[in-house]
Amino acid sequence: xxxxxxxxxxxxxxxxxxxxxxxxxxxxxxxxxxxxxxxxxxxxxxxxxxxxxxxxxxxxxxxxxxxxxxxxxxxxxxxxxxxxxxxxxxxxxxxxxxxxxxxxxxxxxxxxxxxxxxxxxxxxxxxxxxxxxxxxxxxxxxxxxxxxxxxxxxxxxxxxxxxxxxxxxxxxxxxxxxxxxxxxxxxxxxxxxxxxxxxxxxxxxxxxxxxxxxxxxxxxxxxxxxxxxxxxxxxxxxxxxxxxxxxxxxxxxxxxxxxxxxxxxxxxxxxxxxxxxxxxxxxxxxxxxxxxxxxxxxxxxxxxxxxxxxxxx
Numbered sequence: 001x002x003x004x005x006x007x008x009x010x011x012x013x014x015x016x017x018x019x020x021x022x023x024x025x026x027x028x029x030x031x032x033x034x035x036x037x038x039x040x041x042x043x044x045x046x047x048x049x050x051x052x053x054x055x056x057x058x059x060x061x062x063x064x065x066x067x068x069x070x071x072x073x074x075x076x077x078x079x080x081x082x083x084x085x086x087x088x089x090x091x092x093x094x095x096x097x098x099x100x101x102x103x104x105x106x107x108x109x110x111x112x113x114x115x116x117x118x119x120x121x122x123x124x125x126x127x128x129x130x131x132x133x134x135x136x137x138x139x140x141x142x143x144x145x146x147x148x149x150x151x152x153x154x155x156x157x158x159x160x161x162x163x164x165x166x167x168x169x170x171x172x173x174x175x176x177x178x179x180x181x182x183x184x185x186x187x188x189x190x191x192x193x194x195x196x197x198x199x200x201x202x203x204x205x206x207x208x209x210x211x212x213x214x215x216x217x218x219x220x221x222x223x224x225x226x227x228x229x230x231x232x233x234x235x236x237x238x239x240x241x242x243x244x245x246x247x248x249x250x251x252x253x254x255x256x257x258x259x260x261x262x263x264x265x266x267x268x269x270x271x272x273x274x275x276x277x278x279x280x281x282x283x284x285x286x287x288x289x290x291x292x293x294x295x296x297x298x299x300x301x302x303x304x305x306x307x308x309x310x311x312x313x
Contacts, residue, residue, distance in 0.1 A: 003281070004281040004283065004284060004289060004291075004300060005283065006283035006284065006285075006289075006290065006291075007290060007291065007292065007293070007294070007296055009294050009296075010290055010296070012257065012285075013255065013257035013258055013259045013283075013284075013285040013286070013288075014174070014178065014259055014285070015285070016255070016257070016283060016284055016285030016288035016289070016290060017258070017259055017260075017285035017286040017287070017288045018178075018285075018288075019288065019290055019296070020070045020071070020287070020288050020290055020298050021069075021070050023070075023295060023296070023298075024068075024069075024070035024073050024074075024298075025070065025073040025074045025077050025298055026073065026077065027068065027073055028048045028049070028073065028076040028077050028079075028080050028086075029048060030046040030047060030048040030067055030076070030088070031046070031047050031048075032044055032045070032046050032047075032095075033045050033046075033047060035089075035116075035119060037092075037112075037115065038115055039101065040100065040101070041092060041099050041100045041101045041103075042092075042099065042100065043089050043090060043091075043092065043095075043112075043116065044089075044090045044095035044096075044097070045087050045088065045089045045090070045116075046066075046067040046087070046088045046090070047085070047086070047087050047088075048067075048076045048079065048080060048085075048086045048088075049076065049079040049080045049083075049084050049085045049086045050080075050083055050084065050085055051085060053083055053084050053085040055083075055084045055085065055125065055309075056084070056085045056086070056087060056120065056122070056124045056125065057075065057079050057084055057085070057086045057087070057124070057125050057126075057127060057306075057309070058086075058087045058088075058089070058116075058117065058120065058124045058125070058126045058127070059072060059075055059076075059086060059087070059088045059126075059127050059128070059129070059132075060089065060091075060113065060126070060127070060128040060129070060132030060133070060135060060136055061088065061090070061091065061094070061129055061130075061131075061132050062129045062130030062131045062132055062133075062158075062287065063107075063130060063131045063183055064094065064183055064186050064187065065094065065129070065130070065132075066088070066090050066094050066095060066096075067088040067090070069129075070287075070298060071129050071157070071287050071298075071301060072088055072129075074298045074299070074301060074302045075127065075301070075302045075305065075306070076088070077302070078299075078302035078303075078306050079306075082306065084306075087120070087124075089116045091104075091105035091109070091112065091131075091132070092104050092105050092112075093105070093190055093194075098190070098193060098194065098197075102194060102197075102198045102201055102224060103224050103225060104190070104194070104220075104221075104224060104225075105131075106131075106135075106221050106225050106233065106237060107131050107134050107135060107160065107163050107233075107234075107237040107238075108134070108135060108138050108163070108233075108236060108237025108238070108239075109135045109225075110135055110138045110139035110142055112135070113128075113135050113136055113138075113139040114139055114143070117139075117150050117151065118150065120150075123148075123149065123150060123151060123152045124150070124151060124152065125151070125152055125153050125154070125155075125309045126151045126153075126154045126155075127154065127155045127156070127157070127305055128154075128155075128156050128157070128159065129156075129157045129158060129159075129287055130157070130158050130159060130160065130260070130286070130287055131159075131160070133155075133156030133157055133158065133159030133239075133252075134156070134159040134160050134161060134163065134237070134238070134239045135239075136154060136156055136159075137154075137156050137159055137161070137239035137242065137243065137246070137250070137252065138237070138238075138239040138242050140154055140242070140246045140247075140248055140250060141239065141241075141242025141243060141244070141245040141246050142242060142245075144245050144246075144247050145247045147246075147247060147248050148247060148248055151248050152248070152309075153248065153249045153250070153251075153308065153309050153311075154246075154248050154249070154250040154251070155250065155251040155252075155253065155304075155305045155308050155309070156239075156250070156251070156252050156253065157253045157254075157287055157301060157305065158253070158254060158255065158258055158260065158261060158286050158287045159239060159252065159254065159261075160238075160260060160261050161238060161239050161240040161243070161252070161254075161261070161265065161266065161267060162238050162240050162265040163233075163234040163235075163237045163238045164231070164234035164235060164238065165261070165262050165264075165265035166260050166261050166262070166265070167213045167214060167217070167230070167234055168214075169259070169260065169261070169262050170213055170259075170260060171212040171213055171214055174259075175259050175260070176211070176212065178259075179259070179260065180211070180212060180213055183213075184210065184211075184216060187216060187220075188207055188208065188210065188216070191207050191216075191220050192204060192207060192208070195207070201223070201224065202219050202220055202223060202224075203219065206219050207219055207220060214230050217230040217233055217234070218230040221233060240265075240267055240271075243267055243271065243272040243273065243276055244271065244272060244273040245273070246272070246273060246275050246276050247275055248275060249275055249277075250275060250276045250277070251276075251277050251279060251304075251305070251308040252267075252272070252276055252277070252278050252279070253279045253280075253301075253304060253305075254266050254278075254279075254280050255280070255281055255282070255283055255284030255285055255286070255288070255289070256280050256281065256282050256283075257282065257283055257284065257285060258284070258285060258286045259285065259286055260286045261286070263280075266278075266280055277308075279304070284300075287301070289301045289304070
């Protein structure tokens with residue numbers, strides 16, 4: 001893999017993670033389609049790029065993300081300028097409208113990944129970012145050889161491959177102050193709105209009081225999605241145990257200074273099997289990888305992902 005060096009004016013994983021969201025690329029014109037899920041709920045999929053393109057990128061976003069996220073803009077912009085079609089499915093509740101059922105989405109939601117990818121009726125290039133990357137990798141490992149009929153190549157960026165390690169890391173120190181507070185600022189109101197529609201699914205007062213992912217996942221995510229508690233959810237949702245069973249050429253890109261993903265939790269080459277390529281640069285932050293002189297650019301990530309799909313990395 002090509003080397004990556006972070007700009008000197010953005011030192012450290014926190015700045016490299018936060019800066020891209022402050023200077024997102026321009027939005028690409030996209031059209032929305034609503035798909036009915038097997039359980040009667042819905043998922044909104046945004047499409048951009050050339051409708052007649054032979055190559056289709058399907059991008060699964062991260063926690064509380066969507067087609068407006070900086071990385072989605074960057075990848076969609078690349079797709080548009082290089083003759084690709086791009087589809088960005090929104091996890092339930094992330095497209096600006098509450099979903100119909102009590103369930104939402106979670107880090108190990110490989111069943112959602114499966115039916116969405118099957119809808120395209122042809123092999124696609126699949127990418128996932130952060131939470132979406134973990135869910136995609138888990139699906140690839142679970143499906144094994146069968147995934148080849150659905151996906152040509154895959155890439156995961158900044159995926160929390162060991163969900164427990166990432167959850168514990170995020171709940172401590174500056175991470176809790178910077179990131180957990182940010183995510184809970186949208187997750188908690190969504191959860192309380194869901195509670196108004198489905199009384200009794202959890203305790204409103206305890207949700208309001210939650211200050212960590214462990215507390216929130218124990219109250220909301222785990223019971224809504226069939227897990228015993230946070231520890232059961234974090235263990236069963238992790239993609240890391242499934243990586244050796246992946247049979248599709250797959251890139252796993254993780255910066256070793258990612259505040260969300262402790263470097264010690266990342267897999268080594270002997271643990272992933274021959275179809276998975278690990279790229280673990282020293283710098284880049286969480287879904288960051290900014291480059292260039294001030295004010296910088298966000299092309300490192302799309303260049304890496306799309307270059308992998310083209311077979312040149």
